[in-house]
Structure formats: structure tokens, C-alpha cells
Amino acid sequence: MRWWIWWVVYSFLCFSASGQKRWDGGAGTNAWNDEQNWHPDGVPTLADTIYLDDFQIAGHYVVRLPAGNGKAEGYSLRIRPAQNQTITLELPVSSTAVPALQLINPGESLTIDKGGIFIHASGALSGNPIQLSGKLRINNGGIYIHRTPRGNADLTTRLSSVAGTEKGIFMYDVPGTAGYTVSLSGKTFGTLLFSAVSAGNLKSYQAGGSSPLLVNGDLIVQSGVRFSSSLTADIRLKGDLVSDGQVIFSPASTGTVGRSVLFESPQGKWRGSGKIETGQWFRQYRIEPQARIDLDMPVILSSPAHQFNVAGLLNLQTQASVSGTGCFNVFDQAFLRINQENGLCSTCSTSAIQTDTIRLSQSASYWFSGLQPQQAGADLPDTIQRLVVDNPGGLTLSRSIHLKDSLVLLQGILHLDTTFRLSVRAPFISPPASDKTGWINGVLRMNMNDTARRLFPLGSVSRYAPILLKVHNSSESFASLRFVETSTENADQWPYWQIQPTDTLVKWSAGLIPYEYVQNSSTGIFNFWYKKTADWQVINAQAKEWQNWQFFEPEQPFAGVSQQTLRQVQPVLLDAVTFNLKGHVTRGEANIIAEGNSNEPVYILKSYDGRNFELRDSFYLKGFIRWKEKINQPLVYYQLMVRMPAGNKFSNLLRLSEPIRENWKLYPNPATHKIFIFSAAPCSIRKIVIVHYSGKIVRNIISSSEYLDISDLSTGLYTVRITGCGKTSLLHFTKF
Numbered sequence: 001m002r003w004w005i006w007w008v009v010y011s012f013l014c015f016s017a018s019g020q021k022r023w024d025g026g027a028g029t030n031a032w033n034d035e036q037n038w039h040p041d042g043v044p045t046l047a048d049t050i051y052l053d054d055f056q057i058a059g060h061y062v063v064r065l066p067a068g069n070g071k072a073e074g075y076s077l078r079i080r081p082a083q084n085q086t087i088t089l090e091l092p093v094s095s096t097a098v099p100a101l102q103l104i105n106p107g108e109s110l111t112i113d114k115g116g117i118f119i120h121a122s123g124a125l126s127g128n129p130i131q132l133s134g135k136l137r138i139n140n141g142g143i144y145i146h147r148t149p150r151g152n153a154d155l156t157t158r159l160s161s162v163a164g165t166e167k168g169i170f171m172y173d174v175p176g177t178a179g180y181t182v183s184l185s186g187k188t189f190g191t192l193l194f195s196a197v198s199a200g201n202l203k204s205y206q207a208g209g210s211s212p213l214l215v216n217g218d219l220i221v222q223s224g225v226r227f228s229s230s231l232t233a234d235i236r237l238k239g240d241l242v243s244d245g246q247v248i249f250s251p252a253s254t255g256t257v258g259r260s261v262l263f264e265s266p267q268g269k270w271r272g273s274g275k276i277e278t279g280q281w282f283r284q285y286r287i288e289p290q291a292r293i294d295l296d297m298p299v300i301l302s303s304p305a306h307q308f309n310v311a312g313l314l315n316l317q318t319q320a321s322v323s324g325t326g327c328f329n330v331f332d333q334a335f336l337r338i339n340q341e342n343g344l345c346s347t348c349s350t351s352a353i354q355t356d357t358i359r360l361s362q363s364a365s366y367w368f369s370g371l372q373p374q375q376a377g378a379d380l381p382d383t384i385q386r387l388v389v390d391n392p393g394g395l396t397l398s399r400s401i402h403l404k405d406s407l408v409l410l411q412g413i414l415h416l417d418t419t420f421r422l423s424v425r426a427p428f429i430s431p432p433a434s435d436k437t438g439w440i441n442g443v444l445r446m447n448m449n450d451t452a453r454r455l456f457p458l459g460s461v462s463r464y465a466p467i468l469l470k471v472h473n474s475s476e477s478f479a480s481l482r483f484v485e486t487s488t489e490n491a492d493q494w495p496y497w498q499i500q501p502t503d504t505l506v507k508w509s510a511g512l513i514p515y516e517y518v519q520n521s522s523t524g525i526f527n528f529w530y531k532k533t534a535d536w537q538v539i540n541a542q543a544k545e546w547q548n549w550q551f552f553e554p555e556q557p558f559a560g561v562s563q564q565t566l567r568q569v570q571p572v573l574l575d576a577v578t579f580n581l582k583g584h585v586t587r588g589e590a591n592i593i594a595e596g597n598s599n600e601p602v603y604i605l606k607s608y609d610g611r612n613f614e615l616r617d618s619f620y621l622k623g624f625i626r627w628k629e630k631i632n633q634p635l636v637y638y639q640l641m642v643r644m645p646a647g648n649k650f651s652n653l654l655r656l657s658e659p660i661r662e663n664w665k666l667y668p669n670p671a672t673h674k675i676f677i678f679s680a681a682p683c684s685i686r687k688i689v690i691v692h693y694s695g696k697i698v699r700n701i702i703s704s705s706e707y708l709d710i711s712d713l714s715t716g717l718y719t720v721r722i723t724g725c726g727k728t729s730l731l732h733f734t735k736f
Contacts, residue, residue, distance in 0.1 A: 021048045021074070023063060024056030032065050032072050043072075046104055050074040052089060052116070054082040061087060065101060067094035076105035076134075079116030079142070090119040091129060093148075098127035108160065109134035112168070114141025121147040128154050135160040138168030138190055145171045147198050153183035161188040166216040166239065172205060173198045185209020185231060191217030191239065196224035204228070208252060212236060221245045221274065230279075233258040238265050243272035243297070250279020259283040263293050263312075266676060267667040271296040271317075278302050287312040289333070292668045301326025301355055308355070310334045310364075313668065316352040318370075323354035330364045333385075335670065335736065337367040343377030343398070351377065361385075363404070365736055368395045376401070386715075386736065387422075389414050389438055397422065406715060408734065409438040409457055416442025439464045443482045456481055579621055579640050581654040590631050590656050592638060595624045600642045607637040608691075631656070634691055634719045634730050657730060664722045670734035673711045677722065686724030692716055710735055 021044040027036035035041050044050045052063055060081075065072045081087040091100055100122055103109035109132035112118055122129035129150055137160035138144050146152055152172075159170065168190035174180045175198040184192075184207040192215050196203035201224040207213075208230040218239035221227045225245035229235065230252040241263070251259040260283045263270070270293050277300060284307040287293050296317035301308060306326035313335040320339075322328050330336050342348035344366075346358055358379055360366075365386035368374050373393040383402045389395045391412040402423040407414075416422055423445040439459035446456065457464070458481060579596025594602070602621045605613035619625060621640075640651035664679045677688075688708065690699035698713060713735045720731045 019047060019049060019075075020051065022051045022053065022056050023061075025061060030062050030064050032063060033070060037063075044074045046073050046075060046102070048074050049105075050077040051080060052078070052087050053080040054085065058082065058085075060085055063087070063089050065089070065091045065095060066097070067092055069097045070095070071097050071100060071102065073102045073104075075103065076107075076109055076111070077101075077103055078111040078113065079118065080111075080113045081115035084115075086115045086117060088117040088119065091122050091148075093121045093123040095122050095129065096124050098124050098129050099131040100124070100129040102131045104133045106134045108137045109158075111137045111139065112142035112144060113139045116142045117145065118143070119145045119147055120150075121145075122150055123148070124150060126150075130155065132158055134158070137162070137165060138170060139164050140167040140190075143169045143171060145173055147173045147175065149174060149176060149178075149180065151183075156183045156187045156189070159187065159189060161190070161214075161216060165190045167191055168217070169193055171195055174203065174205075175199055177202070179204040179206055181205075182207045184213045184229070185233070186211030186213075188214045188216065191215070191220065193218075193220040193222070194225045194227050194245070195222050196245070197222075199224075207231060209233070210258075212258070215239065218242060221247050221272070223274070231258075234260050234262050236262045236264055237268070240265070240269040240271070241276075242269070243274040243276050245274045247274070247276045248279060249277070249282050251281040251283075254281040255283075261285050263287045264291050265293065266290065267292055269294045269296065270299075271319075273297075276300075278306050282306055284309050287314055287334075290668075290673060295320040295322075298323070300324045301328075304356065310336060313337065313670070316340065320352050321354060322352065325356045327357035327359065328353050328355040329359045330361050332361045332363040333672070334361065334364045335367065336360075336364060337369055337388075338374075338377075339370045341370070341372055341374055343368060343375050343395075344379040345375065345377035345398070346379055348377070353379070365405075367408075388734075392437065408717075409440075411437040413438055413459070414440045414442075416440060416444065421445055446481060458482065579642075579651045581638055581640060581651055583638070583654060583656055585631065585636075585656045588631060589628055590636060590638075591626075591628050592654070592656075593624055593626050594621060594640060594651075596621045596640075596651070597623070598642050603641045603643075605639045605641055607639075608633050608635065609637075613637075613639060633697065634689070634721045664724075664729040664731060666720065666731050666733060669732075670736045671710060672736055673709070674707045675710055675720075675733055676707045678706065679725070686722055688723075689721040691719045691721070 021042070022039045023037060024039040025037055026039070026041070027034040029037065031037065033043055035043055038044065039056050079087050079089055110118070120130060127150070129148070132155075136144070136155055136158045144155075146155070156170070170189050170191070171193040172180070172182055173195040177199065180203070182205050186209065194203075194205050203224060204226045206228045210232045212233040213231060213235045215236065216238045218241070219237055220240075220242045221244065223244045226248070227245065228248040228250060230250055232251045232253055232255060235249070249261055259281060263286065268291065276297070280303060282303070283305070285299070286309040289311045291312035292315065293313070294315040294317055296319045298319070298321045299308065301322070301324035304325045304327070306324070308322050308326065308328045310330045311334050314330075315337040316339055318339055338344060338352060340350060340352045342351045344353060344358075344360065345351040346354055360379065360381050362381050362383045363385050365388065366380060366384055367388035367390060368376065369388075369390040371391070371393060374391055374395045376395060376398045378398050380399065380401065382399055383404060385403070386405045386408065387401065387403055388408040388410060389412050390410040394413040394415055396415040397420040400419075400421050400423070404425065407422070407424055414422070421443045422440070439457040441460055444456065444458065579594060579598060579602065581592060581594055583590055583592035585591070596602070598621050601618045603618045604616045606616045607613040635655065635657050638654040638656070642649045664677060666675045666677050668675070685702060685704050688699060688701050688703055689697060690708075691697050692714070698718070699708070715735055717732065717734055720733065722729050722731065
């Protein structure tokens with residue numbers, strides 16, 4: 001009985017082995033038809049599943065299909081190199097057979113994995129040298145090269161589009177000087193690449209038809225290539241558009257649908273050293289909602305009927321320009337990022353947008369970014385949804401702007417004056433306190449129609465001087481605010497905020513904020529009131545460096561408080577108390593050292609947003625004290641306080657966070673509905689904590705999903721802490 005079992009197992013293994021062939025190079029040649037190159041020995045037949053891999057032989061190698069009228073066949077074929085290796089299968093130009101390679105698997109006949117290269121260079125005079133009964137699957141990192149004048153329609157029809165093929169390359173590198181027609185109508189590609197190397201660096205390709213073309217990866221036109229599409233249907237791109245040659249989108253007939261290039265990539269690029277042109281009956285380039293495109297080359301709209309439509313996010317890089325007689329449109333809820341010095345100015349020679357017609361939605365957002373000082377430009381609408389300043393050189397408005405939603409100050413000073421002002425109805429969005437690198441220099445008109453406490457990021461050319469205001473009535477009220485810098489030539493002039501109400505009776509509260517970027521200023525509070533009269537007057541609330549304000553509150557603040565009342569608020573010098581904080585975070589634990597000397601109790605203040613502090617503990621400080629505590633948020637702030645007769649004294653503001661490691665990445669950024677999370681070494685399970693810029697935790701989950709739904713989050717800046725694979729990363733994104 002035992003002998004019978006072993007006989008069955010042996011027979012099964014023999015039967016299984018006869019259905020597989022693996023390359024072992026035993027003959028020392030690269031010839032497909034050499035029997036000793038296979039394991040087990042023998043040339044593959046239609047019954048064999050064929051593998052070109054590293055199971056029997058390691059390293060790079062090349063296999064050549066038979067020359068002349070010789071034929072290769074199999075059930076299926078997979079080119080599967082080891083990591084960082086390449087395996088090339090070549091159908092040589094010396095082959096004239098039809099078919100030269102036949103694979104009969106009705107599922108996936110030919111699979112090319114990462115590092116695998118299939119070169120189709122058949123020299124046959126007609127027919128289809130490669131005949132497949134099933135799909136041609138080119139996985140990410142795999143390459144099929146069409147290096148023959150023979151037809152391509154049968155192969156492009158059989159391309160697999162399953163997940164993991166988006167960056168699989170189908171390359172046209174056809175030899176000869178004659179033009180070559182590519183079959184694109186109704187087809188789906190991973191990455192589509194056109195080359196002119198085999199043709200002597202000059203080759204023309206053309207495509208036509210009436211069915212859509214979908215490219216899940218990149219569309220790449222290399223140097224020396226002229227690619228012309230006369231498709232009357234849409235071309236959909238989910239990756240990059242790269243033109244180092246010449247690209248012409250010229251539909252064969254007119255129509256009100258199709259005839260467009262649609263960008264659908266969440267993180268795409270449109271670049272190259274070549275040209276992109278449009279024919280007479282072309283309709284539009286369109287950046288779809290949820291798509292982001294970084295444009296870094298010139299685009300010309302050659303007809304008034306041609307449009308460049310932005311419904312997602314368009315990032316105009318330094319080499320970007322859109323010009324011509326067509327129309328440039330930015331739609332509602334879209335996002336336009338500008339890196340050019342003159343911003344949106346069609347009459348400026350260096351502006352990125354130079355089309356004859358420009359339509360910019362008042363419900364879109366505009367992001368100014370760069371390294372040199374920028375002008376917003378005269379074409380920016382006077383009312384917009386959102387303004388983002390992200391330029392260390394600063395941004396100067398070219399007209400007065402009203403913001404329907406918010407102002408985002410990432411970095412750089414926003415310059416205003418008495419002519420060009422900014423009017424805002426919603427809160428500001430800006431980084432945490434210690435990260436502050438931008439503020440408003442000029443007159444700000446702010447709507448305060450609720451009882452919220454708000455920070456106004458005001459300052460002068462070189463000094464940030466924030467002010468915190470709270471309105472005490474619920475009716476709509478506007479105020480114009482401006483910080484005025486001290487004159488260095490006149491020592492008795494103090495810096496002050498100029499605050500002027502423009503509407504009804506309002507009670508305001510204001511305070512200096514204990515941030516580390518307000519150098520040499522202590523904390524303090526002063527109150528002032530306005531009474532509605534026939535003639536409003538400006539009241540200057542002042543604060544002097546090295547001093548602290550004491551204050552009192554009149555018993556009847558609305559009974560006619562005068563400016564003289566404000567003058568009764570006297571500055572008092574601080575007593576000499578010295579102390580400071582330093583520390584670091586390791587594996588979620590804060591290690592803190594307090595240094596100094598004080599005869600009074602020293603109180604520990606803690607905050608997660610740098611603004612709202614809570615009292616944690618107290619001690620007497622002589623020399624230094626060290627302590628540790630666990631933290632459960634990406635950022636935490638500590639400060640020491642000593643209560644003094646002349647007012648509280650504060651130490652430096654200590655900001656602690658885990659070291660940022662770029663193990664994880666997310667896109668798009670900014671985002672509206674979803675953010676995608678990926679890593680070079682993805683983990684099946686990871687912990688994700690999302691914190692609003694105010695310090696509030698809005699997500700604390702365990703997830704294995706490739707994306708997060710953020711559609712329900714409010715507008716603002718967020719920090720994402722991702723822990724997985726034993727590593728932690730801190731990332732930031734903006735929700736719009």
C-alpha cells in the first residue's frame with residue numbers, strides 16, 4: 001500500500017512537471033529552440049506554461065526567438081525577473097514567420113513583470129507575427145517594445161488594464177522613415193510611449209478613430225517624435241503628459257462632444273522640452289475635479305474656440321504658460337496655483353496666462369507660490385473663494401480683494417495699503433504659533449459677526465505683531481485693523497494697532513499673545529470700547545516692548561467711555577526673573593528640562609495649539625528640573641509662568657514633536673474629498689491620527705485602506721501622524 005502511494009505521488013509530480021518549462025540556459029546559448037536551454041530539457045509546446053525567471057538561472061539574460069521561418073509556441077508565457085534584474089525576450093528582425101510566437105491561454109497569454117522586456121522586431125512582410133488567444137499583461141515596470149512595421153491593432157486590443165498595469169510600458173519604436181499608424185481608438189493602455197531611436201531619431205506616428213482613448217499611466221513623446229492624433233473622441237490621461245518632441249491634437253471633424261484631452265491624475269505632471277499644438281476642431285483641455293496637474297511647459301490655444309478648463313487643481317510652474325486666441329477658464333471650486341512674478345496679469349509679458357479670453361471664477365481658490373516677491377495681478381477677481389500665500393518673498397495685492405471663505409498664510413508677508421485692502425468674512429488659516437513665517441502688512445477689513453475669539457496675523461515689514469480680538473455682540477460688524485511699526489528715530493513713539501469700527505455699537509477685547517515670535521514682548525490684556533456717534537474716530541491701542549499692561553474694566557463700559565480711559569492703563573516694568581525650557585520627544589515621550597532661578601512658584605502650562613494653555617503643575621526652580629511625560633498628539637507646547645505683582649512673567653514657548661520621517665506620503669495636497677496614503681514599504685495595518693491646526697483630534701483610527709475620506713472635515717490645515725511597519729511619520733495637508 002505504501003509503495004502504491006509513492007507511485008501516485010511520483011506520477012503526479014512527473015505529470016505536473018511536463019506542463020511547465022523554465023529557462024536554465026543549459027546549452028550556453030540564447031536560442032529558444034535549443035532543447036538544453038530548458039528545464040526539463042525540450043523545446044516548449046502548446047501544452048507548456050513557460051517561465052523566463054531566476055528559478056534555474058540568476059542575473060540578467062537575453063532569450064531570442066527562432067530566426068527565419070522558425071516558430072515558438074506555448075500555452076502561456078511569463079517573463080518574471082528577480083528584483084533589480086532584467087530578462088529580455090526578443091523576436092529578431094531575422095524572423096519572417098507568421099506566426100513566430102503563438103500562445104493559446106484564453107486568460108492571460110503573455111505576462112511581462114517588472115524588469116521584463118519583450119522586443120518585437122519581426123522582419124515578416126505581412127500578418128501578425130505574435131498571435132495570442134488571451135490578454136497581453138504588462139505589469140508595472142514591464143516593457144513591451146514594438147520595433148517592427150507590422151500591425152499593432154491585435155496586440156493593443158488585448159492589453160490588460162487590471163490594477164498593477166498602470167505603469168506597464170507599451171513602447172512604439174518603429175524603424176524606417178515612413179510614418180506609422182498606431183491603433184489607439186477605443187483602447188486602454190498603461191503607459192504609452194513613442195520613441196524615434198530605431199528610426200534614426202526622427203519618426204512620425206499618427207492615430208485616428210471615433211472611440212475614446214484611456215491611458216492609465218503616462219503619455220510620453222520622446223525627442224525626435226511627431227505624434228498626431230485625429231481622434232474625435234476624448235483622450236483620458238490618468239498619469240503624466242510628457243512631450244520632448246511634437247504633439248498635435250487635431251480631431252478629424254468638428255463636433256460639440258469629445259475632441260478633448262481630459263486630465264484625471266491626482267498628482268500628474270504636464271512637462272517637456274517639446275511642443276503641444278491643437279488643430280482646428282479641437283475643443284478643450286480639461287483638468288477634472290479631484291485631479292491635480294503641475295504644468296511646466298508652454299501651451300498654445302490656436303483658435304478662439306479652443307479652451308483650457310480648470311475644474312480641479314492647476315499648478316503653474318516656472319516654465320508654464322497658456323497663450324493664444326482661445327479661452328482660459330477657472331471653474332467654481334477649482335484651485336489655481338501661480339508661481340510667476342506678475343501673477344494673473346494678461347498684459348504682463350511674463351505672466352503665465354496670456355490667452356485672449358480669461359474667465360476666473362469668484363468661487364475658485366488662488367494660491368500664490370514662489371521664491372521671489374509676487375504681484376497678485378490685475379486679472380485676479382475682486383471677490384474670490386480663498387487666497388493662499390505661500391511665498392517667502394511675499395505677495396502684494398494689485399487690487400482690493402474680498403474673500404468669501406478664508407485666507408491661508410503658509411509663508412510670506414501679504415502686503416496691503418490704504419488703496420488695496422483685504423476684506424475677510426471667515427477665520428484665518430495659518431500654521432501653529434512657532435511655525436509662523438507670514439503675516440499681513442497693511443489694512444485689513446474683517447467681519448466679526450459672531451462671538452468667536454480670533455487671531456489677526458498683523459505686522460509690519462519685518463515684525464509680526466498678532467492681535468487677538470473678540471466681539472461681544474452677535475450682529476454683523478466690520479472693523480479695519482492695521483499694525484503700525486515704531487519709528488526708530490523717535491523713541492517716545494510706541495508700536496500700536498490701529499482699529500477702527502465701521503458699523504454698529506461694538507465691544508471689543510484685545511490682547512498681546514505670548515508667542516515666541518513676538519520678540520521681547522510680555523503678555524498683557526487691555527480692553528477698549530467704541531460708542532456709536534455721528535463721527536467715528538480712530539482709537540490707537542498701544543503696547544511697548546519690555547513692559548506689561550495692567551488693566552481695569554469700568555463698571556459701565558457703554559456709558560460713554562472716552563479715549564482718556566485708555567490713557568489710564570499704565571505700563572509697569574517686569575521684575576527680574578529668568579528661566580527657560582528645552583527638550584525633545586522620543587517614541588511619544590517628552591523629555592523636558594526647566595532652567596532658571598525664581599523665589600516664586602513656577603507653573604507649568606501645556607497646550608496642543610500654542611494658544612490655549614492649561615495649568616499642569618508647579619514647583620520652585622533653583623538651577624534646573626528635569627521631567628518626562630507621555631504625549632498623544634503630533635505637536636505639544638510647554639511654557640513656564642511666574643505670577644508677579646506687575647503681571648505674569650512667561651518663559652520661552654517650547655514646541656515639541658516627533659522627528660519627521662518621510663516613510664509615508666500622501667496626495668493630493670491640498671485636497672477636498674480624499675487623501676491617498678502610500679509608502680515604499682506599505683503596511684497592511686497602520687494607525688492614523690489627524691489633528692486640526694487648532695489642536696483638535698478629528699481622526700484616530702486603525703486602517704488598511706489606501707485612502708481616507710476627508711469630505712466631512714472643515715476647511716483648514718491638518719497634521720497626520722501615521723504609524724506602521726514600526727515607523728512613524730508626521731505629514732501635513734490642507735483641506736479645501
